[in-house]
Amino acid sequence: MSAPKNTICLWFEKDAEAAARFYATVFPDSAVTAVNKAPSDYPGHKAGDVVTVLFTVCGIPCIGLNGGPAFPQSESFSFQIATDDQEETDRYWNAIVGNGGAESACGWCKDRWGVSWQITPRVLTDAIAAGGNPAKRAFDAMMEMGKIDVAAIEAAVRG
Template identity: 60%
Template sequence: MTRIAPCLWYDGTAEDAANFYAATFPNSSVDAVHRAPADYPNGQAGNVLTVEFTVLGMKFLGLNGGPMFKFDEAVSFMVHTKDQEETDRYWNAIVSNGGQELACGWCKDRFGLSWQITPQALLDMMTSTDKAASKRAMEAMMTMHKIDIATLEAAFRGD
């Protein structure tokens, strides 16, 4: 049993979000949908109140708490990708389904949650002991929305 799980506050879209994440990422699922046993400040008895779901093997709870709180970039989920194909697949799934492109590998899904779709190659370049190469890769990354590994590799090499 997981002893800690993030609780994500949605405005009535927790079940839709959980279904989207389960369809987008491997090792993901909608695990349980719980309906409110009584009326509550932003809903009625019988409405979906919480949704337990798993994304990439990590447990979450979605709470349909109402419109008072919104996601912002202070919290984001970093997804490490193995190659350009995986990077493109996740990025495109999020952005093309009502999401939004942001800078440097960040994007926002239609529910307002921020994601960092981050190839392992980028992390390797940024932490290289070759500081000049890391600087070139970072400068190239700063011009991107979706990360382009080939362009980063060229910058890293100094091409």
């Protein structure tokens, strides 16, 4: 199976397959599509070890590379997952944080592999895109949150 023309590559220390399989259980339109093993030894790894995992997250093609500890994950890359309501927001947030992840601010969290996620209700992005005072109120409310509270954003938009 050949890779798509454009693919997101995520560098993992050693758990690309576990991460990809976890993402496939949490998000719709997500799957592990291939697991490739090293044909020979490479630094820190042996022939037969999983070297790359091809997967999708919400339809976005990705490759997980087991490259060792040289390049840890950081907030400079994140998946932004748009949600339609509080139930969907809670489901994704709780899956990531509740499985060894960590909460952050403004709808951000990290999974147990250090990959950052923005779990972002559409009501928030729509409010900010609309501009004006409702956008300011929604933005200011968001700045006080960890996981986004949809009802609080809606109340902020209303003033």
